[in-house]
Amino acid sequence: MSGPTPRKGIMDIRPYKPGSSEAPGIEKPAKLSSNENPLGASPKAIEAYKTCADSLHLYPDGAWVKLRESIAARYELDAERLVCGAGSDEILQMVGKAYLNPGEAILRSEFGFLVYGLVAKQSLADIQVAEEKNCTADVDALLAAVTDKTRVVFVANPNNPTGTYLPASEIRRLHAGLPENVLLVVDEAYAEYMRRDDFETALPMASQFPNVLVTRTFSKIYGLAALRLGWAYGPADVIGALNRVRGPFNVSVPAQAAGAAAIHDLEFEERSVEHNEQWRPWLEREIAKTGLKVTPGYGNFVLVHFDPEGAKTADAADNFLKSKGLIVRPLQPYGLGDALRMTVGTEDENRRLAAALQEFVSGA
Template identity: 35%
Template sequence: MKFIPALSHMVPYEPGRPLELVMREFGLEHVVKLASNEFPLPPFEEVKQAVVAALDDLNRYPDGHSTDLRAALAAQYGRTPEQVAVGSGSCELLMLLGDVLLEKGDEVVFADPSFVVYNDICLRHEAKAVTVPLVDHTHDLEAMTAAVTPRTKMVIVCNPNNPTGTYVPAAEVARLVERVPGDVLVVIDEAYNEFVTAVDSQEALELQAAHHNVIVLRTFSKIYGLCGLRVGYGLCSPELRGALDKVRQPFNVNRLAQAAALEALKHGDQVAERRRFNAELRTYLVAELAAAGRATVPSEANFMLVDTHDLCRPQDEVCGALLALGAIVRDGNALGCPGWARVSVGTREEVDFFLEKLASLEAPDEGGSS
């Protein structure tokens, strides 16, 4: 069997280790997962009820156009349903953008490091990934603008950036959009937007409304706690949404996901409370790490980079040692951040458990030389 050439350069996405597998492998009774940027609380109670109510119809296909969900999103953001695309997570929409825009030899500009899927999109279509190094862990939008050429089809800005958590002010993103040619799509990936406390956090929506070549991507996976159902959305021009509709799979958002997302949109007050919850625990985690002499990268997301350079062992061994102790965090080496671990913001109990296990790695070995 002969596969497409691009597959020789691709590797499967490597998700965080499931709790159950880690417990079995290491014989642990308690494990905390802070590796996958998941929200630590379950979905809203009303959302769970909506999912249960939809169970009796699982023998029927879902609405293939996600009509009610697109209408609700359009109403929330002052758009028409024709300006709303939905997908099985925002990752699907990213892949679909590659399907409708990229051919062999085209270019995509994005930061390095940033979300790993961006590079996968390029490999899949034999496009060139034009990566621009971060400066102080943050997007260098001036350099990204300068990297645009006649071959550029997309510029992707992950804001807040994954894996660093850093946030670019809306005015800087606007300057990039104004300087990029109108036939280049600017993708503003805001998967973590609902965690942002900056006052300009919603201005990308206004930017998108004023520019036909901008799409804003968001998801129900993070603050809404629905990553197990996979549903994301994009706000864009009707022309782009129509193109995405041509290449998506039929019934790409399942019945339970549509029901859950539709109900979740009704609870903006609870979203605001979750944002405060995350910000308070993020501040607590940073303060506790600082008190222990450990640096972090300023984050506006529900995760942060934690400096582990001083632990005198390879980075993968740091994360492996934490894993064996029951604290699952993400190895920065795999994310383009050697010497750092990416740690999600959990509950107070989960954060304290992680801090305890990290401190045990910092302690000198008994019997060691002084």
């Protein structure tokens, strides 16, 4: 008896491994492995979440009307062209279900977010990869990699795990070079953190073009990772396709209520940005002082490079940090085995992290 056989290709998928949350022997380690918000969650969202306790027996609104109206009001969007998901992850999965046939392909940049490859594999689609320059997506390489099999191009802006970004002009150039039947997904999970003059959200492009979808998440800037909530904005036809492949009640009542409140909590959003603007550059500077190479990034995390061999590898650093109760993210699955990604934490966590890295580098 061998039991039921999964669909072709399913067992070839390497399951997504989330950031670790445990450091053996340490009771309350600092979890800097999943780019969560060190300030916690939006207080307005917590308040709204609590009001849901009396209605847990009722199904959620399967069309997320209030949530969509809140998002639309905040960003001046057409509420009819929004789709919501259990995390933006679910929306990325919807894209695969709706747009990829076996044998077709997605295109991503070399160190693009891992989930894009999972989405492809779930649909038996191929993964096309364009090399990056200095850990940054390269539009020429992306355009050169497009073939007649390419159906979806995924670009995270800024990207995880590198933290690098493409200026608005480059995103527009990428779009202009793509055939109209290729969907450009601009994943803006960290866009709210961006404070660069040449960065722009691609939301206006998603309003204008028939083949641009922008995804966002409540997991980062609003601190609602536990609730699983994301949204996307795009052309009516694309939204219509995504709505056909999702679960009927895919976003829970508390998630919808908390999201609708969080998106108008500008005070918390600003506080989160300010904290990040203070501590990400601080971490980058302090870590660079140890002699370690840091890729300048713009998300809520830093990318630190280590020696490929010897006593000061990323693996050794990861173990050392763990022994100090600091959990960071190894990046072998990204092909960045010599680097670690570290979330910007609380002031105390950041100071401990910088001190531990200094100790690691100067240790025998």
